[in-house]
Amino acid sequence: MTTAQISLRNVSKVFETDTMETHALRDISLDIMPGDYVAITGPSGCGKSTLLSILGLLDSISAGEYQLDGQNMAAISLDQTALIRNHKLGFIFQSFNLIDEISVLDNVMLPLRYAAKPVSNEQMYQQAKSCLAKVGLSHRESHKPAQLSGGQQQRVAIARALVADPKVLLVDEPTGNLDSQSGNQVMELLSELNLQGTTICLVTHDSRYADMAKRKLQMLDGTLLHAPSGENA
Ligand SMILES: Nc1ncnc2c1ncn2[C@@H]1O[C@H](COP(=O)(O)OP(=O)(O)OP(=O)(O)O)[C@@H](O)[C@H]1O
Ligand SMILES: [Mg+2]
Numbered sequence: 001m002t003t004a005q006i007s008l009r010n011v012s013k014v015f016e017t018d019t020m021e022t023h024a025l026r027d028i029s030l031d032i033m034p035g036d037y038v039a040i041t042g043p044s045g046c047g048k049s050t051l052l053s054i055l056g057l058l059d060s061i062s063a064g065e066y067q068l069d070g071q072n073m074a075a076i077s078l079d080q081t082a083l084i085r086n087h088k089l090g091f092i093f094q095s096f097n098l099i100d101e102i103s104v105l106d107n108v109m110l111p112l113r114y115a116a117k118p119v120s121n122e123q124m125y126q127q128a129k130s131c132l133a134k135v136g137l138s139h140r141e142s143h144k145p146a147q148l149s150g151g152q153q154q155r156v157a158i159a160r161a162l163v164a165d166p167k168v169l170l171v172d173e174p175t176g177n178l179d180s181q182s183g184n185q186v187m188e189l190l191s192e193l194n195l196q197g198t199t200i201c202l203v204t205h206d207s208r209y210a211d212m213a214k215r216k217l218q219m220l221d222g223t224l225l226h227a228p229s230g231e232n233a
Contacts, residue, residue: 003070004031005168005199006055011064013050013222024050026222028064032201034167037194039202039210042219048203049172051219055201056170057085069167083116090166090198094176096157098145105141108132108159115164131159135189151182158189168199175209187212 013025024047032038040048053059054066057073066073068084076084098107108128112119119127132138135155137148145153154174161169171190175183187209194200194214202213210216218225 005034005069006032007067009065011054011066012062013054013059014062023222025054028224030224032199034199035197037200037214039204039213039216040219041204041207041210041216046219047222048219052170052172052201052203056089056091057081086111086114086116086164088167090161090164090169092158092161092169092171092174094173096145096153098153098156100144100146103141104137104143104145104148104156105129105132107145107156108163111160111164127163131162134162135159149182150178151185154178154182154186155189158186166198168201169193171200171202173203173205175204175206
């Protein structure tokens with residue numbers, strides 16, 4: 001039996017302020033296998049982005065356990081957390097978060113500048129070029145992000161997410177700022193990446209796009225409705 005790449009057990013997340021507590025995630029258990037493609041849907045505020053932040057080690061859990069590749073994420077240092085985030089995980093958000101002052105190619109190279117193992121300039125350049133080719137934007141490498149269409153900018157963001165060769169892509173409403181044609185292109189690209197072996201966890205409001213995943217999970221008020229676990233789904 002394949003072991004889960006991502007395994008959550010009874011995970012809860014509570015946001016606390018002076019005056020109130022928000023239970024964003026309640027008792028979530030979920031297994032995601034290598035090569036899986038999971039779509040998460042649910043109403044606004046039900047906890048989808050919080051779940052992705054937890055999976056992406058951008059936020060900590062309040063209770064429960066998170067194992068990534070069999071390693072308990074509560075037991076590692078902040079430095080290790082940053083390393084794992086940079087090495088194993090790629091992020092794609094609704095807003096492209098590109099840096100406007102530098103070229104498309106430099107944007108894509110950026111994560112490699114923070115890699116644990118030093119990467120030579122030549123290697124960074126080659127890896128970034130290869131990722132831009134994957135998203136069909138080799139001919140735009142010297143442009144600045146603002147000189148590209150929204151769909152092209154999102155594809156640059158995808159190339160940037162891929163440049164450090166992540167095993168898991170965490171994707172939050174990638175088509176939210178795109179027209180339907182660009183949205184379709186981005187979704188087709190995600191499907192191709194999944195076919196090549198990348199695990200994908202996608203949050204989307206669009207049921208057509210959720211249908212492109214191998215598994216669909218629904219959230220409601222911080223809970224996961226009938227969360228099947230990995231291979232037994
Ligand atoms: N940093 C935070 N501090 C306090 N509460 C938060 C914080 N982040 C999220 N929340 C709350 O947690 C709940 C879940 O938010 P989350 O952003 O995960 O929802 P979502 O399902 O992604 O919604 P949407 O579809 O609108 O993006 C909401 O009630 C939200 O107000
Ligand atoms: Mg959200």
